[in-house]
């Protein structure tokens with residue numbers, strides 16, 4: 001399914017000019033953030049960075065399709081879903097710096113963002129754990145008769161985990177209002193998608209779980225928006241789960257610890273650069289009369305300035321108090337944690353320079 005401007009008409013699936021531009025700004029911001037955060041990591045200012053270079057359409061198109069009340073169970077590349085749901089870039093940097101204003105107070109690994117006010121739930125490091133969790137929340141919503149949908153994101157590699165099977169099987173049996181959004185980006189670090197499954201597509205697995213599965217051009221924001229919106233509406237109306245396989249490509253490295261030249265040929269990457277999701281979307285917007293080069297430049301300049309300010313401000317915030325590592329796991333601190341905290345405090349008092 002594609003709504004590229006090379007086809008006769010561009011279907012906006014009901015998005016007005018403001019919504020279209022909001023998606024565009026978020027895409028450009030996310031792309032600029034990739035460069036900014038990579039540089040900060042190389043300078044040793046942040047610990048690590050996992051970007052979504054080349055996957056902005058899949059992430060932002062699907063995120064935009066979800067309603068305010070819906071719940072998001074992301075993997076580690078979907079921070080742009082938080083941006084498109086109104087989280088300021090500054091909050092992403094607070095997390096990357098692990099400063100005192102980071103929602104996780106520096107206690108999570110850098111891609112484990114958490115934004116409670118927009119129902120964006122933090123992941124855990126083992127891939128796939130978010131999938132059964134999302135199904136659980138979807139089931140709870142169904143039992144409570146809350147008319148909401150839940151979306152969970154994962155990659156082609158993660159589609160091979162036991163958690164993916166458990167989550168999808170359970171959701172199919174109980175008709176949970178959940179969308180399984182698989183970003184097939186060609187790679188799971190250095191393992192190609194061809195080694196994940198003998199099935200022709202990941203989407204086809206949905207048949208075995210008793211619900212609908214479909215593939216979408218993951219580099220076409222409007223196509224992704226359209227199918228995700230339809231899946232969310234179906235879920236809210238009691239129609240059960242949908243598996244969406246968004247065909248895209250991880251143009252950048254897996255993370256700042258990865259060097260993809262060690263395991264893939266640049267000839268494989270080149271065609272995807274030509275199908276850059278931002279360029280695809282710009283052509284669509286231009287065909288609708290909502291984009292020209294001057295507007296593109298204005299948005300790029302805005303994004304650069306926005307990120308400079310956000311990164312600077314976050315870098316100036318103090319580190320969290322060390323005692324916060326003992327807090328907020330239990331509503332009331334149990335004795336053994338209190339003992340550890342007190343031992344830690346005495347040690348610090350005795351050796352003030354050692355942490």
Ligand SMILES: Cc1ncc(C[n+]2csc(CCOP(=O)(O)OP(=O)(O)O)c2C)c(N)n1
Pocket residue numbers: 077125126127154155156157158159185187188189250254
């Ligand atoms: C259970 C588990 N196994 C292995 C890892 C190490 N690991 C982290 S990311 C990753 C690749 C996942 O690939 P994919 O699901 O395709 O997502 P992508 O990185 O392409 O977005 C692996 C193997 C992990 N975090 N958890």
Ligand SMILES: [Mg+2]
Pocket residue numbers: 155156157183184185186187188189
């Ligand atoms: Mg992958």
